[in-house]
Amino acid sequence: MSLETFLFWAIASLTGLCAIAVVVTQNIVRSAMWLLFALAGTAGIFFLLGADFVGATQLLVYVGGTLVLVVFGVMLTAQGPFITMKTGAAEWAIASFVGSLLLAVLTFSILNANQFHFAALDPQRTDDPVSAHQQRMSRAEGSMSSMALGESLLGIEGATPPARLSGARFAGAAPIRTPMAYLLPFEIVSVHLLIVLIGAAYLARAKRRRGGAS
Amino acid sequence: VSDLFSAAFSASALLAIVSAVLLVTFVAVSAVFFIWLERKVAGRIQDRLGPTRVGGKFGWLQTIADGLKLLVKEDIIPAHADHLLFRIGPYIAFCGSFLAFLALPFGNGVVALNLNVAVFYMLAVMSSEVFGIILAGYGSGSKWSLFGGMREAAQVVSYEVPMAICVVIPVIVAGTMNLNAFGNDQTGGFWQWYVFHDPFTFGAFWTYFTCATASCKRAPFDLAEAESELVAGFHTEYSGLRWSFFFMAEYASMFAVSGIAILLFLGGWNIGLPVWELFGLPPDLSAGLGWVGNVINVLVFIIKCWLLVFVMMWVRWTLPRLRIDQVMMTCLKYLLPLSCILLFCVSLWQLLVPPAVLRFWKYPMAAICMLGILGMVWRIVSSRNPPPLTGMPGVWNMPGTPTYELTKKA
Numbered sequence: 212m213s214l215e216t217f218l219f220w221a222i223a224s225l226t227g228l229c230a231i232a233v234v235v236t237q238n239i240v241r242s243a244m245w246l247l248f249a250l251a252g253t254a255g256i257f258f259l260l261g262a263d264f265v266g267a268t269q270l271l272v273y274v275g276g277t278l279v280l281v282v283f284g285v286m287l288t289a290q291g292p293f294i295t296m297k298t299g300a301a302e303w304a305i306a307s308f309v310g311s312l313l314l315a316v317l318t319f320s321i322l323n324a325n326q327f328h329f330a331a332l333d334p335q336r337t338d339d340p341v342s343a344h345q346q347r348m349s350r351a352e353g354s355m356s357s358m359a360l361g362e363s364l365l366g367i368e369g370a371t372p373p374a375r376l377s378g379a380r381f382a383g384a385a386p387i388r389t390p391m392a393y394l395l396p397f398e399i400v401s402v403h404l405l406i407v408l409i410g411a412a413y414l415a416r417a418k419r420r421r422g423g424a425s
Numbered sequence: 426v427s428d429l430f431s432a433a434f435s436a437s438a439l440l441a442i443v444s445a446v447l448l449v450t451f452v453a454v455s456a457v458f459f460i461w462l463e464r465k466v467a468g469r470i471q472d473r474l475g476p477t478r479v480g481g482k483f484g485w486l487q488t489i490a491d492g493l494k495l496l497v498k499e500d501i502i503p504a505h506a507d508h509l510l511f512r513i514g515p516y517i518a519f520c521g522s523f524l525a526f527l528a529l530p531f532g533n534g535v536v537a538l539n540l541n542v543a544v545f546y547m548l549a550v551m552s553s554e555v556f557g558i559i560l561a562g563y564g565s566g567s568k569w570s571l572f573g574g575m576r577e578a579a580q581v582v583s584y585e586v587p588m589a590i591c592v593v594i595p596v597i598v599a600g601t602m603n604l605n606a607f608g609n610d611q612t613g614g615f616w617q618w619y620v621f622h623d624p625f626t627f628g629a630f631w632t633y634f635t636c637a638t639a640s641c642k643r644a645p646f647d648l649a650e651a652e653s654e655l656v657a658g659f660h661t662e663y664s665g666l667r668w669s670f671f672f673m674a675e676y677a678s679m680f681a682v683s684g685i686a687i688l689l690f691l692g693g694w695n696i697g698l699p700v701w702e703l704f705g706l707p708p709d710l711s712a713g714l715g716w717v718g719n720v721i722n723v724l725v726f727i728i729k730c731w732l733l734v735f736v737m738m739w740v741r742w743t744l745p746r747l748r749i750d751q752v753m754m755t756c757l758k759y760l761l762p763l764s765c766i767l768l769f770c771v772s773l774w775q776l777l778v779p780p781a782v783l784r785f786w787k788y789p790m791a792a793i794c795m796l797g798i799l800g801m802v803w804r805i806v807s808s809r810n811p812p813p814l815t816g817m818p819g820v821w822n823m824p825g826t827p828t829y830e831l832t833k834k835a
Contacts, residue, residue, distance in 0.1 A: 247556055276552075279556060286559075
């Protein structure tokens, strides 16, 4: 067992335990705290895999943004000092049904992907193109994941790692993915988000009566 | 499992432990120093002396004495508090600001983790410090703490946006998010620093510093612990060691945001004057002198960060506290549009301005700024500032106070 494997299991089991605590806890702010640990653990796994950019984004968006807003909303709307949520038996049943369905889908697709393995955790293995590419990227000065992401976004030749399409089985060698620029879709999505932000600010603004009369 | 104790494992684990212990020690010791400095600066600005007794000269042991007092103080948890949240809040706050130091280079290559997205990582991790403060404010079960926590949440979520945009501006100029590369790019004279690169990075520096002051909840933006309105805000119910964790976190993040400002805008560990070339050394000291050069680089970097922290203290004890609506208005109506305009203009500047202007701009900019600073220093030094003859107000007149001899003569 190498250091990376040991760290992976330690972080992953802690993340899983915190995720269970999120569901089991009835106090909403305590469950937000457990969610903080679960999300930070996920970010830790991203860092372990050499995906610094994704890990830092995870922290910035979910911990710094979403979770703070959750607790902020609770503090603004709470009637009593500490809120507890009672969950009924029916809610438990529906939630566990949907949850196990999702788990089944994920397990099925992971088991079906015929070359799934922890590329960063298994540095000896170089026979397939994906892990070879990742090793090349991580051996370059520091970790190059953000540069690779950016080049892939612009569709620079050679930046997009050759990979098999997820979940699909191929008999022979992996078909090389054609480099694609994702800049336009990315811009469209960001402009869309900006419009949503402006719309939210418009809807939430203080309504003033026209004519200046109070 | 036996592999766990192999040589490679022990080496990397030892390295990790050594760098973590070094960083924790640095954070704790600099917090002790900053608290002493804060009191001295506050005293001097308010025409007092600050601590003078403990430890002989300048009261330099005052913080240690206070720290010992905090260690033995009773750790009270209010009956109405949510015990888990109350206990864990300080630790989350401290971890958030400590983790940022992992990616902060103190010298060329003197960094625990040379991340390619270092500045982004630091911003992300420091935003989780807020969460500890909000949990503490909510979990205390006190309305003052709750108000403090709410203000902190609103303020930090808002100020994070212009701060991040201002960080993007030098990132556009340099083309990297690696803080170590930032330090290396600004080797040479101070005119190479990114703050002088174009008019928009100059504006971005001031905007960034304002937002950073607000994100460390320092006055004039310290609404989360406004003593005059909220007793002590989010830490009203805290005492002893837990309380001191909040202050370690605050001073640590002051140093961290100053470090980001130094690295992004003010030349990192470079001294800014061609001093080393006079002795025939290369401008990058670590290449010329090895580990001695690294030690000098680290010292230069730490002193520059201390200067910025000193500016934060200076601002704190000079300006009055804003109201919460004024704080929000400053961010949303002024700083946010300003940072967006700066970001837009710096992109245009990089794309449209002819290369000659691009290369030449920094020299007059740097010259004007340095002349301004020198003029200010000259005015301070040359102005007549005689010591008071009749003792200082609010100070016991006794041997050791600066005015004692004067009053005896008079």
